[in-house]
Amino acid sequence: MTAPLMTPAAASQSSPPPVVQVRDMDFSYGTSVALHDINLSVEYHRVTALIGPSGCGKSTLLRCINRMNDRVTGARVTKGEVLVKGKNIHDADVDLTQLRKQVGMVFQKSNPFPKSIYENVAYGLRIHGEKNKSVLDEAVERSLTHAALWEELKDRLHANALALSGGQQQRLCIARAIATVPDVLLMDEPCSALDPISTLKIEELMHQLAKEFTVVIVTHNMQQAVRVSDYTAFLHLGKLVEFAPTEELFTNPRERLTESYLRGTFS
Numbered sequence: 132m133t134a135p136l137m138t139p140a141a142a143s144q145s146s147p148p149p150v151v152q153v154r155d156m157d158f159s160y161g162t163s164v165a166l167h168d169i170n171l172s173v174e175y176h177r178v179t180a181l182i183g184p185s186g187c188g189k190s191t192l193l194r195c196i197n198r199m200n201d202r203v204t205g206a207r208v209t210k211g212e213v214l215v216k217g218k219n220i221h222d223a224d225v226d227l228t229q230l231r232k233q234v235g236m237v238f239q240k241s242n243p244f245p246k247s248i249y250e251n252v253a254y255g256l257r258i259h260g261e262k263n264k265s266v267l268d269e270a271v272e273r274s275l276t277h278a279a280l281w282e283e284l285k286d287r288l289h290a291n292a293l294a295l296s297g298g299q300q301q302r303l304c305i306a307r308a309i310a311t312v313p314d315v316l317l318m319d320e321p322c323s324a325l326d327p328i329s330t331l332k333i334e335e336l337m338h339q340l341a342k343e344f345t346v347v348i349v350t351h352n353m354q355q356a357v358r359v360s361d362y363t364a365f366l367h368l369g370k371l372v373e374f375a376p377t378e379e380l381f382t383n384p385r386e387r388l389t390e391s392y393l394r395g396t397f398s
């Protein structure tokens with residue numbers, strides 16, 4: 132007897148759940164609502180881009196994934212939930228340091244510490260108690276390799292990170308963020324302060340990084356979203372208007388609002 136074919140429902144049951152799930156989430160800064168009823172699923176080992184006009188809530192949504200908004204007085208999720216690997220990140224037993232190890236972040240402006248290249252990358256492991264030199268050495272080499280910096284920097288690991296170029300500093304920040312092997316890497320306009328060549332290097336890195344991690348990137352640059360991402364979410368006025376595979380969203384958007392944003396004909 133031949134085995135019955137798997138139904139689509141059974142097939143979807145066997146695939147892993149998304150690494151990040153935002154469900155029915157509202158978010159406010161004090162009394163000002165910044166995000167309304169957001170639903171977003173981020174798949175493992177994919178690059179997901181958040182796009183939309185200035186002030187639509189891209190960075191706020193990104194920072195909800197590792198509770199970076201907790202630093203802002205009065206900022207809070209007022210409805211819904213955010214799950215990382217199935218765990219609600221607002222549960223009372225969530226340790227913020229562990230969460231930010233699991234969900235690393237790279238900012239718009241590179242922010243290396245005024246320490247050596249080696250110490251910048253080893254930092255996250257050290258604060259989690261790692262003292263073994265060979266473990267640290269291995270993590271520094273692995274992370275700099277993933278950030279396409281090892282060959283450039285391996286002979287000057289003890290030089291001050293602030294002496295690096297802007298593009299190298301940003302790749303060093305990527306190396307620092309991945310040294311603790313996060314599940315998810317959040318990138319908030321990581322190329323906006325960089326020249327075209329440094330931007331290209333970081334864009335080239337993204338697909339490599341997604342082999343090991345899951346990447347969520349905020350970008351103002353629609354062409355960059357097309358070049359680097361597998362999925363794109365378009366936000367407008369705090370609402371997630373459309374979320375789809377990038378090629379589909381850019382070539383055949385379902386929503387008129389998405390289409391007019393892509394065409395640059397917003398009224």
Ligand SMILES: Nc1ncnc2c1ncn2[C@@H]1O[C@H](COP(=O)(O)OP(=O)(O)OP(=O)(O)O)[C@@H](O)[C@H]1O
Nearest residue numbers: 160165183184185186187188189190191192203351
């Ligand atoms: N720290 C804050 N306190 C109060 N309101 C804030 C804060 N940060 C952002 N907002 C507000 O929340 C809304 C969304 O801002 P956010 O920075 O998330 O948008 P964005 O799409 O990332 O914008 P941009 O593309 O200009 O960076 C805006 O109305 C903004 O003014």
